[in-house]
Amino acid sequence: MAFTPPKESYAGKVYSVTVGTGDTAVTFGGENVLPFHGFEGETPNRPVIAYEIQDVPPSDWPESVQKPFESVSSDPVEWAKFCQDTLKAKAIALRLIGTHPDRENRSAEDAAKTVRDVLSAINVPLIILGSNHAEKDSSVLVAVAEAAKDKNCIIGKAQEANYKTIVAAAMANNHKLIAMSELDINLSKQLNILITQMGFDKEKLVTDPMSSALGYGLEYTYSVMERIRLAALTQNDATMQPPMVADIGMYVWKIKETQAPESDLPQWGSLPERGIAWEAVSAMSFLIAGAELLIMRHPQAVEAVEKFIGEMEG
Amino acid sequence: MALTGVEIFKLLPKTNCKKCGHPTCLAFAMKLAQRQASLDACPDVSEEAKKILGEASAPPVRPITLGVGEKAVKMGEETVLFRHDKKFVNPCAFAVEIKDTDEEANVVKTIEAVLDSEIDRVGQKLRVDAIFISNESNDAGALESLSKLVSQKAPDVPVIISTKDPAAAEAALKIFAEKKPILFGANSENLDAMAKVATQFKVTLGITAKGLEELTTLTEKAKSLGVEDMVIDSGARKAKEILEDNTLIRRAAVKKNFKPLGYPVITFAQRDDSMLETLIAALGVAKYSSIIVLSSIEKWKNLALFTLRQNIYTDPQVPMQVEQKIYKIGEPTSDSPLMITTNFSLTYFIVSGEIENSKVPSRLAVMDCEGLSVLTAWAAGKFTAAKIAQFIKESGVENEISHREIIIPGYVAILSGAIEDKLEGWKVTVGPREANALPAFLKSRAS
Ligand code: B12
Numbered sequence: 001m002a003f004t005p006p007k008e009s010y011a012g013k014v015y016s017v018t019v020g021t022g023d024t025a026v027t028f029g030g031e032n033v034l035p036f037h038g039f040e041g042e043t044p045n046r047p048v049i050a051y052e053i054q055d056v057p058p059s060d061w062p063e064s065v066q067k068p069f070e071s072v073s074s075d076p077v078e079w080a081k082f083c084q085d086t087l088k089a090k091a092i093a094l095r096l097i098g099t100h101p102d103r104e105n106r107s108a109e110d111a112a113k114t115v116r117d118v119l120s121a122i123n124v125p126l127i128i129l130g131s132n133h134a135e136k137d138s139s140v141l142v143a144v145a146e147a148a149k150d151k152n153c154i155i156g157k158a159q160e161a162n163y164k165t166i167v168a169a170a171m172a173n174n175h176k177l178i179a180m181s182e183l184d185i186n187l188s189k190q191l192n193i194l195i196t197q198m199g200f201d202k203e204k205l206v207t208d209p210m211s212s213a214l215g216y217g218l219e220y221t222y223s224v225m226e227r228i229r230l231a232a233l234t235q236n237d238a239t240m241q242p243p244m245v246a247d248i249g250m251y252v253w254k255i256k257e258t259q260a261p262e263s264d265l266p267q268w269g270s271l272p273e274r275g276i277a278w279e280a281v282s283a284m285s286f287l288i289a290g291a292e293l294l295i296m297r298h299p300q301a302v303e304a305v306e307k308f309i310g311e312m313e314g
Numbered sequence: 315m316a317l318t319g320v321e322i323f324k325l326l327p328k329t330n331c332k333k334c335g336h337p338t339c340l341a342f343a344m345k346l347a348q349r350q351a352s353l354d355a356c357p358d359v360s361e362e363a364k365k366i367l368g369e370a371s372a373p374p375v376r377p378i379t380l381g382v383g384e385k386a387v388k389m390g391e392e393t394v395l396f397r398h399d400k401k402f403v404n405p406c407a408f409a410v411e412i413k414d415t416d417e418e419a420n421v422v423k424t425i426e427a428v429l430d431s432e433i434d435r436v437g438q439k440l441r442v443d444a445i446f447i448s449n450e451s452n453d454a455g456a457l458e459s460l461s462k463l464v465s466q467k468a469p470d471v472p473v474i475i476s477t478k479d480p481a482a483a484e485a486a487l488k489i490f491a492e493k494k495p496i497l498f499g500a501n502s503e504n505l506d507a508m509a510k511v512a513t514q515f516k517v518t519l520g521i522t523a524k525g526l527e528e529l530t531t532l533t534e535k536a537k538s539l540g541v542e543d544m545v546i547d548s549g550a551r552k553a554k555e556i557l558e559d560n561t562l563i564r565r566a567a568v569k570k571n572f573k574p575l576g577y578p579v580i581t582f583a584q585r586d587d588s589m590l591e592t593l594i595a596a597l598g599v600a601k602y603s604s605i606i607v608l609s610s611i612e613k614w615k616n617l618a619l620f621t622l623r624q625n626i627y628t629d630p631q632v633p634m635q636v637e638q639k640i641y642k643i644g645e646p647t648s649d650s651p652l653m654i655t656t657n658f659s660l661t662y663f664i665v666s667g668e669i670e671n672s673k674v675p676s677r678l679a680v681m682d683c684e685g686l687s688v689l690t691a692w693a694a695g696k697f698t699a700a701k702i703a704q705f706i707k708e709s710g711v712e713n714e715i716s717h718r719e720i721i722i723p724g725y726v727a728i729l730s731g732a733i734e735d736k737l738e739g740w741k742v743t744v745g746p747r748e749a750n751a752l753p754a755f756l757k758s759r760a761s
């Protein structure tokens with residue numbers, strides 16, 4: 001029997017999204033095949049990894065991921081510069097966790113100032129994330145979208161409960177937008193429809209189907225991503241064609257596997273490597289399921305995933 | 315592609331004798347097509363029809379077993395490309411490579427690491443499954459002595475013997491007779507001799523090729539030489555090639571029923587950088603490898619890979635769950651604390667593990683929430699005050715304990731008032747949010 005490679009071509013294509021301005025702008029998405037299937041179609045853009053930083057010191061991060069940033073993380077501006085200049089970050093994701101009412105409850109104005117300061121210190125693209133408190137985010141994200149006007153940032157996350165004001169602010173200030181729903185392809189589709197019905201350009205959206213950590217729901221995110229990507233490609237479903245983001249750090253660095261010392265659990269092996277591997281394996285899994293943008297924390301996990309992407313492209 | 319009812323019908327005796335228990339041959343053929351009947355039921359079917367039908371109904375990826383006894387690993391039998399379509403069937407095996415050029419002290423260390431690799435996660439025992447014995451030296455004697463050492467130190471661990479030399483293969487296989495090893499290393503140059511050794515010892519043959527076309531030729535040739543059981547290597551080593559070849563192999567097998575590639579795939583993930591190796595192996599786990607060969611098995615790496623394999627190979631329709639009941643942890647007395655959680659396996663094993671760590675004997679009430687985690691069950695209306703109250707009352711735990719206090723997960727603190735309303739005479743205490751805070755919480759209460 002002769003072997004004919006069973007290659008496939010698809011009806012649809014993922015939109016490519018560009019963030020940032022000038023030479024340092026980055027573009028992701030744009031492929032018309034499943035992730036890394038360069039052998040049967042086009043994969044024009046390399047996935048992008050953004051380093052996560054936050055507006056307040058990372059006292060809630062476990063020690064092994066606090067450490068690489070310990071000399072800079074008391075100040076978001078220093079932290080951002082460190083990621084750009086020392087770690088060669090291609091993008092930075094600033095999480096305004098300090099605005100959460102249960103945390104420092106910083107005001108929208110404070111958040112806007114932080115965003116302005118960070119933007120004036122860096123030239124790589126910025127992703128601006130709220131604290132995931134639906135109500136507070138709807139005022140915080142409006143203020144920061146204005147503060148970052150015309151810098152072509154990604155603002156997020158718009159959820160079903162708060163998308164209206166956030167979408168309007170992203171539109172008025174020329175930003176891209178993350179639309180997040182909870183691990184359900186239909187909810188994700190519906191939210192993208194609601195947002196585009198407001199007049200928001202579907203080619204400026206980034207879908208967040210909600211992330212999770214290895215061992216803690218990874219298989220759900222993985223399968224929802226695969227299903228979204230198949231809907232985009234095989235059914236040419238335009239509402240499912242925005243690229244996807246996996247916001248990994250916050251899920252990975254709260255579980256026991258990234259925190260328990262080897263002395264307590266000798267069978268789990270060395271803690272520093274275990275944490276890095278946990279973040280890197282989670283990230284890599286979502287990449288092959290369909291994510292084009294990753295938000296990560298540990299520099300060595302980022303490095304490993306970059307090497308992996310290199311081998312995938314190479 | 316499986317045959318249709320009509321295609322099958324053409325191969326049957328067409329006498330409508332009813333001996334198969336069906337009114338007509340056609341009716342029987344329809345049942346066969348739906349895999350609701352077995353061909354054995356027809357006593358008159360010809361040998362030739364048996365052969366054709368047997369081949370057509372075989373699973374698209376041939377089932378292979380590596381090793382014997384408790385540690386035997388099953389592979390193959392996969393039917394889909396995406397896990398959301400249907401559960402992936404046989405989890406891939408991890409094998410660590412030991413070379414016959416390695417120093418004996420290191421060899422012994424690696425064997426011991428394999429024996430000590432077992433980890434319990436969510437109720438499953440996971441371990442490095444096999445040893446890949448490599449004839450790096452190209453010297454038959456070296457392979458033989460390494461094989462002896464492995465079989466002595468790890469008699470139960472399945473092995474894959476890798477050599478290009480049929481004579482070396484023979485000597486090594488003698489050591490593992492009756493243990494169902496895999497002989498890996500048949501290629502375009504040595505296929506005839508290797509096939510001979512494989513059939514003589516009745517072992518699975520690992521075929522390695524340069525590309526999928528050559529692989530097809532080689533498996534067909536091996537088959538014509540009488541080899542039935544094979545595992546295949548397309549020669550892909552870089553991540554990009556592994557994804558491409560594994561995808562094309564799985565597609566060819568599952569969608570085209572292309573038999574020459576319908577065998578379990580062996581993937582070589584070895585890298586100098588162990589973190590990168592972890593990611594290459596992870597690619598194999600997600601994308602269709604049945605055996606993944608590693609160069610090292612640090613415990614952190616094993617844990618990450620075992621966990622990914624468990625995630626990818628769970629049933630997408632049914633979350634892993636445990637039985638609803640009051641679990642005793644340690645030897646609780648009537649005064650010991652009572653806690654409640656849901657029956658999602660992951661939740662149960664994390665929480666019960668932390669209670670064990672606390673060394674405070676306790677009862678853990680595990681409520682059936684269709685395998686959902688605490689917050690998911692709460693959001694889905696399955697872990698509500700009314701349902702919790704009813705479960706506690708019906709569980710009979712009230713007869714076992716002298717107090718009336720129940721500790722609930724911190725994430726559902728919001729339920730505490732409503733539970734107190736519905737469970738008369740009970741006090742609800744809100745526990746910590748994350749289970750890893752349970753030991754400190756329980757110890758401080760106990761003192
Ligand atoms: C995977 C997942 C799903 C899976 C289900 C997986 C499963 N088997 O449960 C799916 C995709 C089906 C799903 C569906 C939904 N989900 Co969901 N899901 C998750 C996710 C990502 C992980 C859940 C998980 O596995 N956690 C791990 C387990 C171990 O956690 P746990 O059971 O809570 O146990 C921990 C603690 O509670 C504590 N603990 C447990 N028991 C006890 C007992 C005591 C005494 C103590 C002290 C502590 C304790 O210890 C454990 C470890 O620390 C979470 C987000 C997240 N990262 O947490 C959302 C999440 C739980 N889901 C959410 C929602 C809203 C939903 C849906 C309603 C939305 C939808 N998409 O329709 C549906 C509802 C399901 C339904 N059938 O209708 C929300 C809940 C919101 C809220 N705050 O209540 C969450 C938090 C997401 C979010 N918004 O951030 N989900």
Ligand code: SF4
Nearest residue numbers: 330331332334339356
């Ligand atoms: S036993 Fe065989 S020949 Fe007889 S009716 Fe059934 S299928 Fe036909």
